[in-house]
Amino acid sequence: MIFNERIECLPNAKLKELQGERLKNFVANIHAKSPFYQKKMAESGVSPSDIKTIDDIVKLPFTVKDDLRDHYPFGLFIEPMEAIQEIHVSSGTTGNPTVVGYSREDIDLWADVIARSLCCAGAEAGDMIQVAYGYGLFTGGLGLHYGSLKLGLTVIPCSSGQTKRQLKIMNDFKPRILACTPSYALYMAETARELGVDPRLSSWQIGIFGAEPWSEAMRKEIEKAWNISAIDIYGLSEIIGPGVACECHLKKGLHVPADVFYPEVIDPKTLEPLASGCPGELVLTPITKAGMPLIRYRTRDIVTIDHAPCACGRTSPRISKVLGRTDDMIIVRGINVFPSQIEEVLLAIEGTQPHYQLVIDREKSGLDRLEVLVELEPSFFSDEVKQLQSFEQHVAKEIETVLGVGVKVRLVEPKTIERSEGKAKRVIDKRSI
Amino acid sequence: MKVTQLSVFLENKKGRLYDAARVLGSAGIDIKALTIAESEDFGVLRMVVNKPDEALEALKKDGLVASITDIVAVEVSDQPGGLAAVLKVLNDNDINLEYMYAFSEKNADKAIVVFRFDDPDRAIAVLTKNSIRVLGKKEVQGL
Numbered sequence: 001m002i003f004n005e006r007i008e009c010l011p012n013a014k015l016k017e018l019q020g021e022r023l024k025n026f027v028a029n030i031h032a033k034s035p036f037y038q039k040k041m042a043e044s045g046v047s048p049s050d051i052k053t054i055d056d057i058v059k060l061p062f063t064v065k066d067d068l069r070d071h072y073p074f075g076l077f078i079e080p081m082e083a084i085q086e087i088h089v090s091s092g093t094t095g096n097p098t099v100v101g102y103s104r105e106d107i108d109l110w111a112d113v114i115a116r117s118l119c120c121a122g123a124e125a126g127d128m129i130q131v132a133y134g135y136g137l138f139t140g141g142l143g144l145h146y147g148s149l150k151l152g153l154t155v156i157p158c159s160s161g162q163t164k165r166q167l168k169i170m171n172d173f174k175p176r177i178l179a180c181t182p183s184y185a186l187y188m189a190e191t192a193r194e195l196g197v198d199p200r201l202s203s204w205q206i207g208i209f210g211a212e213p214w215s216e217a218m219r220k221e222i223e224k225a226w227n228i229s230a231i232d233i234y235g236l237s238e239i240i241g242p243g244v245a246c247e248c249h250l251k252k253g254l255h256v257p258a259d260v261f262y263p264e265v266i267d268p269k270t271l272e273p274l275a276s277g278c279p280g281e282l283v284l285t286p287i288t289k290a291g292m293p294l295i296r297y298r299t300r301d302i303v304t305i306d307h308a309p310c311a312c313g314r315t316s317p318r319i320s321k322v323l324g325r326t327d328d329m330i331i332v333r334g335i336n337v338f339p340s341q342i343e344e345v346l347l348a349i350e351g352t353q354p355h356y357q358l359v360i361d362r363e364k365s366g367l368d369r370l371e372v373l374v375e376l377e378p379s380f381f382s383d384e385v386k387q388l389q390s391f392e393q394h395v396a397k398e399i400e401t402v403l404g405v406g407v408k409v410r411l412v413e414p415k416t417i418e419r420s421e422g423k424a425k426r427v428i429d430k431r432s433i
Numbered sequence: 434m435k436v437t438q439l440s441v442f443l444e445n446k447k448g449r450l451y452d453a454a455r456v457l458g459s460a461g462i463d464i465k466a467l468t469i470a471e472s473e474d475f476g477v478l479r480m481v482v483n484k485p486d487e488a489l490e491a492l493k494k495d496g497l498v499a500s501i502t503d504i505v506a507v508e509v510s511d512q513p514g515g516l517a518a519v520l521k522v523l524n525d526n527d528i529n530l531e532y533m534y535a536f537s538e539k540n541a542d543k544a545i546v547v548f549r550f551d552d553p554d555r556a557i558a559v560l561t562k563n564s565i566r567v568l569g570k571k572e573v574q575g576l
Contacts, residue, residue: 376442381498383440383549384531385470385477392474410474413444413498 003119008314019054022287027051033078063294072096077292089137090237100237103291110240113257114147117246121231122206125152132180135159139241140211144179163191174203181334182209186366189225200227208233211334213322239284253318260288265305268326279304300326332368335405339426345398351380355417362431376411434567435503437485442498443476460491468534504547506573508566511544522563528556
C-alpha cells in the first residue's frame with residue numbers, strides 16, 4: 001500500500017513544480033525570520049527573489065553541523081518557543097550537543113513521513129508494531145511512535161532494552177512489525193535462543209531497522225534469524241529524525257519523500273553536484289519545515305542517488321545505504337560517537353595522555369562493543385592492580401558521560417598508539433556490517 | 434629495614450614479559466624473587482632484584498613503564514604453620530596487607546616472604562616487637 005499515492009507517485013515534472021513552489025516559500029519564510037540565514041545568504045550574494053524553481057537551490061549556501069553547535073541551543077529556531085512543541089538532542093562533535101526543535105507542523109510532517117515509511121515497508125492500518133527504539137531525547141522511539149499512530153497501527157512503546165520482556169511481549173501480544181536498531185534485532189535473536197525460544201517462529205513479519213549502518217550481509221543474517229523481511233530506514237535529527245528515507249518491499253534503495261526533503265548528492269571537496277549513481281555527500285533541504293528549517297544541510301553521509309521510478313510505483317528518488325562518512329563519526333548502538341570527543345576527555349584527566357584508539361567490535365550477540373585504548377602516563381603507574389583498574393574505570397566513566405555510550409577502557413603503554421603525520425588511526429572498526 | 438621492589442607494567446600483548454626479562458638480563462640484573470598480578474587487560478610484574486635502580490633505568494630506557502616501591506621482607510620458619518604465625522601478628526594488630534609473595538631461595542633453613550603494606554613502618558615495628566625477623570636490603574637483595 002502507498003500511504004499518499006497522489007504525492008508519492010507524482011510524475012517528475014509535477015514533483016519539480018511542487019518542489020519549486022515549496023522551496024520559494026521556504027526560503028522566503030526563513031529569510032524573513034532568521035538573522036543567521038539573512039547573513040549567510042547575503043554572504044553568498046543570493047536573495048529570496050533569486051529562487052524561482054527547484055533548480056535554483058544550488059544558488060543557496062550550505063548549512064553544516066558546526067552551524068548548529070555555534071548557535072546552541074535554540075539559535076536556529078525561527079519560530080518563538082511557544083510554537084515549538086518538542087525538542088530532541090543528539091551528541092555533537094565537540095562541546096555542545098545538537099538540539100532540534102519541532103513545531104506542530106513539523107510533528108505532523110514527521111508522523112506523515114514515518115507513516116509513508118511504514119507503508120513502504122509493508123505495514124497496513126490495523127497492524128500491531130513493537131517499537132524497540134529508545135524513547136527520549138533520541139528521535140528513534142517517538143518518531144516511529146507518531147508515524148504508527150498516524151497510519152493507524154496499534155503501538156507497543158517498549159523502548160529499547162529489557163530484552164526478556166521484549167520477547168515476552170512479542171510472544172504474548174503477537175505484533176506483526178518490529179522497529180529497532182539492526183544490532184538490537186540480532187542481539188534479541190541471540191537472547192531468544194539462550195532462553196530456548198526459536199526466533200524463526202516469532203510473530204514479527206516485518207522489521208524496520210535503522211539509526212546505524214548495516215550491510216546486506218547483516219540483513220540476510222537478521223532475515224534468517226527472525227524469518228522476517230528486514231527494511232532499512234534512514235534519518236537524522238537535523239532534518240527530522242527517522243523517516244528521511246526508507247526502503248520499500250523491493251529493497252532497491254531507500255525512497256526519499258522528495259516533496260518534503262529535497263535531496264542532492266555533492267562532491268564533498270568541490271561541493272559540485274554529482275550525477276546519479278556517483279557516490280557523494282547527501283545534502284538535504286526539508287522544504288516544508290517550520291520550527292528549525294535548515295537550507296542545504298550537509299549530512300556527511302556518503303550515498304548514491306537514483307532518480308528512476310521504482311517498480312513499486314513510487315516516483316521518489318532513492319538513495320543507497322550509507323556507504324561511509326566524510327567525518328570521523330561512527331555509530332555505536334544507535335548513538336553518534338565522535339572520536340574527537342575522547343581527546344577532550346583525556347586532556348582533562350590527570351594520568352593519561354591525549355592519545356587513544358577506539359576499537360569497535362560487534363559481539364557475536366550482535367551488540368557493538370566499544371573499547372578505548374588509553375596510554376598510561378608513567379607517573380601514574382602503580383604496583384597495585386586494583387589502583388590501575390579503578391583508574392581504568394574512572395577514565396571509562398568520564399568518557400561515557402561525554403559519549404553517552406558505555407565503553408571499556410584498556411590501559412596501554414605510553415607511545416604505543418600509532419602516531420602518524422596525517423590523520424591518526426584513531427578508529428579501528430572491526431564490525432563486519 | 435625496607436626492601437626495594439621493582440614493578441613493571443605489562444601491556445597484554447605478545448612478548449611483553451620476555452621484553453622485560455631480556456632488558457634485565459642484558460643489564461646484568463639478578464632477579465631474586467618475582468610474581469605477576471594480572472587483570473583482564475594488563476599485568477604487573479613485581480620483583481626483588483639485586484640492583485633496583487640500575488634495573489629501573491634499563492627498563493625505562495627500553496620504553497617500559499616501571500616504578501619502585503618499598504616492601505618488607507620477613508624471615509619465616511620453613512615448617513607447617515610458619516607463615517600463619519607471621520600473618521597472625523599482622524591480623525591481631527590490624528595491619529593491612531596489600532599482597533605478598535615468597536622467595537624461592539632460602540636463608541639457611543628459613544624461608545623469606547615479602548609483604549606490601551600500605552604502612553610499612555608500622556608493620557615493621559609490630560613485626561619486630563613480636564620477635565619476627567625483618568630482613569634488610571643487604572640480606573635480601575644481595576642474597
